[in-house]
Amino acid sequence: MELIEICRRAKEAKYKVQDLTTKEKNKALLKVADGLIKDTKTILDANNADYEEGKLSGMHQGMLDRLKLDEKRIEAMAEGIREVCALEDPIGEVMESFKRPNGLKISKVRVPLGVIGIIYESRPNVTADAFALTFKAGNAVILKGGSDAINSNIAITNSIRNSLRSLNIEPDAVQLIENTDRQVTTKFMQMNDYVDVLIPRGSAGLIRAVVENSTIPVIETGTGNCHIYVDKDADFEKAIPIIVNAKTQRIGVCNAAESLIVHKDIKDSFLPLFEKAMKEHSVEIRADKESIENLDGAVPATEDDFYKEYLDYIISVKTVSDVDEAIDHINKYNTGHSESIITENKDAAKKFLKRVDAACVYVNASTRFTDGFEFGFGAEIGISTQKLHARGPMGLKELTSYKYQITGNGQIR
Amino acid sequence: MELIEICRRAKEAKYKVQDLTTKEKNKALLKVADGLIKDTKTILDANNADYEEGKLSGMHQGMLDRLKLDEKRIEAMAEGIREVCALEDPIGEVMESFKRPNGLKISKVRVPLGVIGIIYESRPNVTADAFALTFKAGNAVILKGGSDAINSNIAITNSIRNSLRSLNIEPDAVQLIENTDRQVTTKFMQMNDYVDVLIPRGSAGLIRAVVENSTIPVIETGTGNCHIYVDKDADFEKAIPIIVNAKTQRIGVCNAAESLIVHKDIKDSFLPLFEKAMKEHSVEIRADKESIENLDGAVPATEDDFYKEYLDYIISVKTVSDVDEAIDHINKYNTGHSESIITENKDAAKKFLKRVDAACVYVNASTRFTDGFEFGFGAEIGISTQKLHARGPMGLKELTSYKYQITGNGQIR
Numbered sequence A, B: 001m002e003l004i005e006i007c008r009r010a011k012e013a014k015y016k017v018q019d020l021t022t023k024e025k026n027k028a029l030l031k032v033a034d035g036l037i038k039d040t041k042t043i044l045d046a047n048n049a050d051y052e053e054g055k056l057s058g059m060h061q062g063m064l065d066r067l068k069l070d071e072k073r074i075e076a077m078a079e080g081i082r083e084v085c086a087l088e089d090p091i092g093e094v095m096e097s098f099k100r101p102n103g104l105k106i107s108k109v110r111v112p113l114g115v116i117g118i119i120y121e122s123r124p125n126v127t128a129d130a131f132a133l134t135f136k137a138g139n140a141v142i143l144k145g146g147s148d149a150i151n152s153n154i155a156i157t158n159s160i161r162n163s164l165r166s167l168n169i170e171p172d173a174v175q176l177i178e179n180t181d182r183q184v185t186t187k188f189m190q191m192n193d194y195v196d197v198l199i200p201r202g203s204a205g206l207i208r209a210v211v212e213n214s215t216i217p218v219i220e221t222g223t224g225n226c227h228i229y230v231d232k233d234a235d236f237e238k239a240i241p242i243i244v245n246a247k248t249q250r251i252g253v254c255n256a257a258e259s260l261i262v263h264k265d266i267k268d269s270f271l272p273l274f275e276k277a278m279k280e281h282s283v284e285i286r287a288d289k290e291s292i293e294n295l296d297g298a299v300p301a302t303e304d305d306f307y308k309e310y311l312d313y314i315i316s317v318k319t320v321s322d323v324d325e326a327i328d329h330i331n332k333y334n335t336g337h338s339e340s341i342i343t344e345n346k347d348a349a350k351k352f353l354k355r356v357d358a359a360c361v362y363v364n365a366s367t368r369f370t371d372g373f374e375f376g377f378g379a380e381i382g383i384s385t386q387k388l389h390a391r392g393p394m395g396l397k398e399l400t401s402y403k404y405q406i407t408g409n410g411q412i413r
Helices: A003-018 A020-036 A040-056 A061-067 A069-087 A127-134 A146-168 A182-188 A204-213 A236-248 A264-280 A302-308 A321-333 A346-355 B003-019 B024-036 B040-056 B061-067 B072-088 B125-136 B148-166 B182-188 B202-214 B236-248 B266-279 B303-307 B323-333 B345-356
Strands: A092-100 A103-110 A116-119 A140-144 A174-176 A197-201 A228-229 A257-263 A284-287 A312-319 A338-342 A360-365 A382-384 A392-393 A400-413 B093-099 B103-112 B114-118 B140-146 B175-178 B197-201 B228-229 B255-265 B286-287 B314-320 B338-344 B360-365 B381-383 B392-393 B400-411
Touching: A003 A069, A003 A103, A003 A116, A003 A140, A003 A174, A003 A182, A020 A040, A020 A069, A020 A127, A040 A061, A040 A069, A040 A146, A061 A146, A061 B266, A069 A127, A116 A127, A116 A204, A116 B040, A127 A146, A127 A174, A140 A182, A146 A174, A197 A204, A204 A236, A228 A236, A228 A264, A228 A321, A228 B286, A236 A257, A236 A338, A236 A360, A236 B400, A257 A264, A257 A321, A264 A312, A264 B148, A302 A321, A302 B148, A321 A338, A321 A346, A338 A346, A346 A360, A346 B003, A346 B400, A392 B400, A400 B236, A400 B345, B003 B103, B003 B140, B003 B182, B024 B040, B024 B072, B024 B125, B024 B148, B040 B072, B040 B148, B061 B148, B061 B400, B072 B125, B093 B175, B114 B125, B114 B182, B114 B202, B125 B140, B125 B148, B140 B182, B148 B175, B175 B338, B197 B202, B228 B236, B228 B266, B228 B323, B236 B255, B236 B266, B236 B360, B255 B266, B266 B314, B286 B381, B303 B314, B303 B323, B314 B323, B323 B338, B323 B345, B338 B345, B345 B360
Parallel strands: A116 A140, A116 A197, A140 A174, A228 A257, A228 A338, A257 A312, A284 A312, A338 A360, A360 B400, A400 B360, B114 B140, B114 B197, B140 B175, B228 B255, B228 B338, B255 B314, B286 B314, B338 B360
Antiparallel strands: A092 A103, A103 A400, A382 A392, B093 B103, B103 B400, B381 B392
């Protein structure tokens, strides 16, 4: 199908999806979850074709792992949809209501965004995830997945559409752009008359490409150059487990730590403990001039290192004279994601919370908690690193907008 | 000064502005208001240079009027700033606060957006307005006004900066891009590392240019193809004054009505009354096939007319069979600004409020009320017609973002 026709259909569908009741949406989500289980064989066959293709073309093992589906992963996809079904419906909430002196009654009411475009890479489970969240928030969605997972994505989308159709719900609530040509993707990013918001999910490169080419409003997600600052008043028994957790529990995620900042007054006592812990987890250390003398196995850090989101077993180290210098360093190099201070000093903590410019700022906790589930939102479509519209973990509410409904009895200006 | 240096300074300044207390900001705003009055002569001299230049280059009379300042207009600018000073400071508000089962305390706190870029045309009063609102919401601002008003804008910005400096507040809280070359403006729209949000204020052409060229998140404002739908159950004594008000009270504004939609069952009785009222205000009528037979002096409307924001003494007329067709027509042609239904029928009103896709949807009132002052927000930076971040009149709150502040005692995942 032509891109323009997909967009037209999505715009038609959004009016139908926004009219669905919570009950209708929930019934549909359960049906879709059951449908995915029922269609397991078809989906796995399609996925296998993608996987074989990926192997033949020399796809990296990590990518192959993310691409691969099995019965358990399809069950997890269905379970994820059931969890979204259990979440509260944000649509229709009266956010504010007031009466003006001239008698006009103004209500600010939560409404869907409309048509959401999701551009993502080779993880086919995003297809089901993104549908569930956008649909529950009353939106129509257009999905553009990576070419590597095209057969899987077609099979999953077809399964969802069939389930919707069986309940007489407009199947165009979810559509997949099957043509994965770059030109089509670029054209999609300029369909302002049809698409209300674009959300890219994936690598920094993908997100940059969308930001640069899109004329549709974009929500940037998921680049995290996250720091842990160990203050002079830090409790080392908190600091070490937090750094180990933030750096090594899962290295490839956006809320993993990439850099340690250490106060000069404690570097002699703290850095040897830090290095020991990093060695136990085979983490390479790239250290600045001041810290490298306390670190036996570290290599010198370049300016470039401080800008890097390694997503690997590597951490940079920067020494500072006080909390102000730590804050300035973070505000210069970070990506606005998650930052943590380890300190028992309330003033330092307060200053750090106030002045660090990031979506999530922590005191004495791991940056790994920046996550929709960990925040209690139940699910997330991504972590926003921009300041417009939504910041940090984005749940259902962040997939909505609002409108003002104004009732009068003949008022004029 | 080079653009990059302006951007660097704004990024430095934002950390200082966000640390100011409400008292410090208010004191500064009052000083700035007094300063503008004190500098009246300098500002008027500069403005006169722009005005003479405009006349020489054959500027349209309407544009010249908007460009022209006098003592009264400078007083109004100062008064506008004092009004912003009186508004509640949105910064620091704890929007939500909750504790997770693992003991993490999470607070969602309102913070400034950071650096805001405003791109506007030849109205020099925007310079003072935009500073006051962005500053009160804790932001640094970079202004890019039209070349036609460059001398006025330099004089106003200098006055504001001098007032800030006299209170030891960072003058780079407000900067003007004095180089009005198109290339510089385009480069400005791609300063993602420094500027958090761009807000264009002006014509549809300006806004389109910003949306197409910016890689920074944009808030689209102020294009209004607004409709009034007169239902079969309308009270004509409400309908006529509302249409006259919405169409003619001020023709050049975005919340003015551009199109009448009429239910076929009442067109014979209503349209003659409508035509009489329009004639009294010299409004040209462009009518569809069904309505033109009831209108003596109307010309036929083309498809193109229904897409037009005339901003002139012209109105289009479309006939429909029911409220559903009216809603579909609006959702096809509107710009998401303001739409009104005139009806005594509660079901029709309810359907219209729910299904029309626009920032502000009215029952029995003029679309002219879509305005920050009329909504009680005290002031506005513009009317957003997009769904991301803010919709409708944007006051101080809409110039803010939020961050999550999370306090733990050693939590790891």
